[in-house]
Amino acid sequence: MSRIVTFTNLFPSAMLPGHGLFVYERMRRVAQATKLPWSVVAPVPQVAWFFRNGAYRQWAAVPRQETWNGVEIEHPRYRHWPGFSQRRQADAMAAGARDVVHRLAAMGPIVLDAHYLWPDGVAAAQLAREVGVPYTLTARGSDLNVVAQDRVVAARIAEAAAGAFQCCAVSRALGERFAAVAKLPRERILEVRNGVDLERFAPGDSRAARAQLGLPAEGRLLLGVGRLVPGKGFELAAKALPGLPEDVRLVLVGDGPERAAIAEAGGARVILLGARPPAEVAVAYRAADLFVLPSEREGWPNVVTEALASGLRVVATRVGGIPQILGDRQTEDPSIGALVPSGDQEALTRTLREVLAVPGDRQHVRRFAERYGWTEPIAQLVRVFERALAGSKA
16 A cells, blocks of 8 residues: 655654654644555664764664654664764765665555755655655755755755655745755745644633743743754843843743853843643743744744744744744734844844733734644645655646
8 A cells, every 4th residue: 555654854752752743743634634554764863972962862762663653663773973974964864764765665655755855855865766756855944044055965955856756845935945955946846834733722821821830920921932042042032131121021941052041141031941842832822922033044933833823922033934924024013923133132122022012912813823724734735645656746
């Protein structure tokens, strides 16, 4: 029987249940809609023992095979030298996953569904050509915005894209970047946005949510969700606090190397909740008054649609797919949110102050967000996979 095989390092496991959760949420819905068997090949980097700390220690503990939330996952290993082997990663990943992919292809017709272009997408393209099966590529953000700035990587991505059954990007801006890097006509890139779970992320009892997370019952809360790394800009949000009313605090869900710098910048007005499971992230949205994302770059940030679905207005940078999510609004309309230039501390502080000065209407924001459910993107993807497995590009 025909099968969809998702190929990506960005996928949850028993050891890392939050890693690449967005790929799982998308593809489990595709599998349900197509009623096709679905399995996952999620290669794991294998590093020398002296690199094996932090995240690499967790990777080492990932089982080679597992069933996670009902999905059969294979975790073949590939050799990786952190900081030294970027241009060799795709070939190393393909070598590590070769036996697994060949075995799955021998079981019956498959389409290889690759997420993140480097090294995952290029490795998948190489293996798909070897076994003679169609493959799809999905660009998700930094694979094009950061990694593809390397000319060798960009050339390999272009080669892989040229032979793909379908190239996808999660936002309009990323589709344009994909076409430019791959030197393809823009119409060859299908825009398939991410969806948002409109049941999990919804307005609710703010006071109860605050109590559940141990947050202050009084005052207004800005919320940021994501890795605490320089590119997310949360230190700018912390530095904005002195320019905001005294009752406003910044709550951050996530962890990373910028944790200490953010805490120092915002002092007692910053509340760091650390990494939380999806159910608790949904509670955090209900607890907050305004969402902030001052990123330097983004693809289609799911946290923005999650916040909107929860009834939160959004103040974010004008990068990637964020303007598209907010309906291409400019800063004049605070009813849904506002956009600011990346890295502009003064503009961020001023805009946060202006949006906070206007009471928000959670139900109005929620109605706006309902356009971002999963129905449309899943229908697009079902058509792609059905055509790929039928052997037709019509």
